[in-house]
Amino acid sequence: MISYKNVSMEYPESGKVLDNLNFNIEKGEFFVIVGPSGSGKTTSLKLINRLIEQTDGDIFFNNKKLKDYNLRELRLKIGYVLQEIALFPNLTVFENISLIPEMKKMDREIIDEKIDFLLNKVGLEPNKYKDRFPEELSGGEKQRVGILRAIISGPEILLMDEPFSALDPISRINLQDLIKELHDEYKITTVFVTHDMSEAIKLADRICFMKEGKVIQIATPEEIVKNPENKFVSKFLGNESEIGYE
Ligand SMILES: Nc1ncnc2c1ncn2[C@@H]1O[C@H](COP(=O)(O)OP(=O)(O)OP(=O)(O)O)[C@@H](O)[C@H]1O
Numbered sequence: 001m002i003s004y005k006n007v008s009m010e011y012p013e014s015g016k017v018l019d020n021l022n023f024n025i026e027k028g029e030f031f032v033i034v035g036p037s038g039s040g041k042t043t044s045l046k047l048i049n050r051l052i053e054q055t056d057g058d059i060f061f062n063n064k065k066l067k068d069y070n071l072r073e074l075r076l077k078i079g080y081v082l083q084e085i086a087l088f089p090n091l092t093v094f095e096n097i098s099l100i101p102e103m104k105k106m107d108r109e110i111i112d113e114k115i116d117f118l119l120n121k122v123g124l125e126p127n128k129y130k131d132r133f134p135e136e137l138s139g140g141e142k143q144r145v146g147i148l149r150a151i152i153s154g155p156e157i158l159l160m161d162e163p164f165s166a167l168d169p170i171s172r173i174n175l176q177d178l179i180k181e182l183h184d185e186y187k188i189t190t191v192f193v194t195h196d197m198s199e200a201i202k203l204a205d206r207i208c209f210m211k212e213g214k215v216i217q218i219a220t221p222e223e224i225v226k227n228p229e230n231k232f233v234s235k236f237l238g239n240e241s242e243i244g245y246e
């Protein structure tokens with residue numbers, strides 16, 4: 001569904017930050033990109049919704065080059081959730097979630113129903129939460145709203161960049177469970193970035209391990225645990241502090 005073909009990215013200031021990426025992400029797959037800070041995870045993700053453009057190679061989405069899509073049309077097919085909560089501060093929870101369905105001219109009544117349904121699903125009682133503003137929510141609640149906003153209009157791809165890294169451990173586990181449940185139910189093709197190997201192992205159909213702009217290994221969680229490609233992956237699996245990360 002998404003194919004990276006000889007994709008490289010070079011910045012004048014930082015040189016080559018992605019080095020000849022070649023891999024496919026399958027329809028319905030939960031694909032997790034893992035690696036240390038600066039390995040190129042965010043850059044790889046941003047290429048998909050064309051926030052930035054690679055300097056070499058191409059990315060195909062349903063066999064068509066990303067750059068041949070109308071940008072607006074492409075973005076409407078993609079839901080995006082970031083680490084920094086990017087809700088509109090001056091809009092209520094309801095207004096934040098209904099923004100894209102309204103742009104897509106979805107029926108108002110259907111939007112209302114769907115928002116109630118989804119808020120209940122993520123444990124936010126609609127009557128209590130719909131009219132609140134983002135500043136009246138906790139971090140975990142904001143991320144729940146961010147996730148609903150990204151999935152409500154049925155995107156073909158869901159991109160998530162360290163969406164839970166600012167949360168406390170309990171909220172983090174709850175939201176991991178939630179996103180897994182939502183994925184099992186809706187099977188949205190998901191590309192999820194994290195530097196937390198245990199999160200990757202818990203969520204992924206396949207893990208893509210990156211280091212210094214290169215893909216080191218792509219494998220299922222079971223395979224990567226059993227047969228890490230090299231010492232670096234192995235240390236990352238076992239004890240991140242050993243390799244001086246953070
Ligand atoms: N706009 C930019 N201009 C120049 N260099 C950049 C730019 N954006 C990212 N880089 C460089 O590209 C490399 C990869 O960055 P990227 O943000 O993709 O890493 P990451 O794996 O997401 O790291 P982290 O885990 O810290 O978020 C880094 O060395 C970074 O300094």
Ligand SMILES: [Mg+2]
Pocket residue numbers: 041042043
């Ligand atoms: Mg990043």
